[in-house]
Amino acid sequence: MSSDENARPRVPTVGGDPREGVDVDEPSGKTWFRDLDEAVIEADRCIQCGTCVAACPSDSIGIDEIEERPTLVSMCTGCSRCWDFCPRSGLRYERLADIESADRPADVGRTVAARAHSDATAAAGQDGGAVTALLGELLDAGEIDAALVATESDDQPLKGEAYLATSRADLREAAGSSYNQTMQLGRLHELLDEADLDDPDVAVVGTPCVIEGAAALERYELRDEASPIALRIALMCTRNFEYDRLRSILVDHGVDLEAVDGLDVTEGDLIATDADGEVLLEESVDAFDTAGLDGCAECADFVGETADISVGNVGSPDEYTTVVVRSERGADAWATGSDGLETLPLDETESLDRLADWNERRARDGLPREFDREGALSIAYREHREAYDGTDCEPEPLNPARVYQYEEWC
Ligand SMILES: Cc1cc2nc3c(=O)[nH]c(=O)nc-3n(C[C@H](O)[C@H](O)[C@H](O)COP(=O)(O)OP(=O)(O)OC[C@H]3O[C@@H](n4cnc5c(N)ncnc54)[C@H](O)[C@@H]3O)c2cc1C
Numbered sequence: 001m002s003s004d005e006n007a008r009p010r011v012p013t014v015g016g017d018p019r020e021g022v023d024v025d026e027p028s029g030k031t032w033f034r035d036l037d038e039a040v041i042e043a044d045r046c047i048q049c050g051t052c053v054a055a056c057p058s059d060s061i062g063i064d065e066i067e068e069r070p071t072l073v074s075m076c077t078g079c080s081r082c083w084d085f086c087p088r089s090g091l092r093y094e095r096l097a098d099i100e101s102a103d104r105p106a107d108v109g110r111t112v113a114a115r116a117h118s119d120a121t122a123a124a125g126q127d128g129g130a131v132t133a134l135l136g137e138l139l140d141a142g143e144i145d146a147a148l149v150a151t152e153s154d155d156q157p158l159k160g161e162a163y164l165a166t167s168r169a170d171l172r173e174a175a176g177s178s179y180n181q182t183m184q185l186g187r188l189h190e191l192l193d194e195a196d197l198d199d200p201d202v203a204v205v206g207t208p209c210v211i212e213g214a215a216a217l218e219r220y221e222l223r224d225e226a227s228p229i230a231l232r233i234a235l236m237c238t239r240n241f242e243y244d245r246l247r248s249i250l251v252d253h254g255v256d257l258e259a260v261d262g263l264d265v266t267e268g269d270l271i272a273t274d275a276d277g278e279v280l281l282e283e284s285v286d287a288f289d290t291a292g293l294d295g296c297a298e299c300a301d302f303v304g305e306t307a308d309i310s311v312g313n314v315g316s317p318d319e320y321t322t323v324v325v326r327s328e329r330g331a332d333a334w335a336t337g338s339d340g341l342e343t344l345p346l347d348e349t350e351s352l353d354r355l356a357d358w359n360e361r362r363a364r365d366g367l368p369r370e371f372d373r374e375g376a377l378s379i380a381y382r383e384h385r386e387a388y389d390g391t392d393c394e395p396e397p398l399n400p401a402r403v404y405q406y407e408e409w410c
């Protein structure tokens, strides 16, 4: 292929892009929202973490409320940050995990099974209610001012929506798992504005991909204000679903969505129960394959390696949560918040390790690019195209405006 053919495509472009209608060569080293849109969102690889929205310094990216995905709402300046922070394009998430773990003291890690002391909290929680209880203790102790979590939509049954909990009552309301992504990080600033909190410390709870975005934003945040994120809690995850597709498969299986009180995915089955704990549906999760997010096949991060604390159910007795404390900040939060929990030692973590291994093998198979923990943190647009479309590209020069590329980023 000639170098002319290797050059970036020329416009036409999407609305709001300053190049619209102008037939000019693009400046080198810039990546535009349009590139992210084509490579990730239109390609159905977006995992709806909202990191690109949060990373855009000009607030040019909003959220399409119907499709629940990023969309351009004002002029894109080509600053490239949406690309650089997206775990499905420019951010080599496995490298970020490696950088994060290098910062962690070796003696911090511990894994326990935990359950809320309060029976009501334990019952409201997905497993042992450990997350709800821990966050409640941290709020009471003034260690955090709010937690970014998910709660059920008022008008769409079972649909999780991003939610800022500022009290124990809010946390109780939001307890349990939502089996859809909520563009969480992209809604954080709006939710903080609504809550009108002064210089808040926020715990972010989310699937590991959301936590990767939160970790990158915290580490490389270039906005003037300090990051509000004070703690990152990952919900272990092998995949999440697209809400409309999940809803329609449930309805096809004869489930009355209004009657469902809890959904759980455990040991290969999806189980829907009503408020009395009666099972409304128990079906192999394979039956829901077409509702899964395609971008999850590229995810190796089952445990949430960039989190301060990871939580799940694998390896714990019923009605307990598996808790992995991963960082110094996580250990401090655990020291303060675990008063609200009863714990059991969990010496055997074989099932956890097995699932994490399986997940990584799946991702290595599903990732068109190389999975490389020691690779450059930033994946350039052209390198991505080469891996995903087979386009043979010239190396992309660095843009001095992307200053963070000169640190570990490159
Ligand atoms: C999509 C998904 C897949 C999962 N898959 C696995 C798995 O394969 N194996 C495993 O061991 N564990 C998995 N988990 C984690 C597990 O379901 C529980 O969340 C975890 O064990 C904590 O239980 P708990 O009772 O302590 O949490 P709770 O006390 O119920 O608190 C959970 C907190 O997480 C928030 N939350 C729930 N869903 C979301 C969401 N989608 N986005 C943001 N915040 C949310 C809630 O609002 C609440 O604050 C998954 C979770 C999710 C959301």
Ligand code: SF4
Pocket: 036, 040, 041, 045, 046, 047, 048, 049, 050, 051, 052, 053, 070, 085, 086, 087, 088, 089
């Ligand atoms: S950063 Fe997240 S929300 Fe934005 S395009 Fe990438 S995967 Fe989708």
Ligand code: SF4
Pocket: 047, 207, 208, 209, 210, 237, 238, 239, 240, 293, 295, 296, 297, 299, 300, 301
């Ligand atoms: S499997 Fe990975 S990419 Fe998919 S929702 Fe879970 S953490 Fe995110």
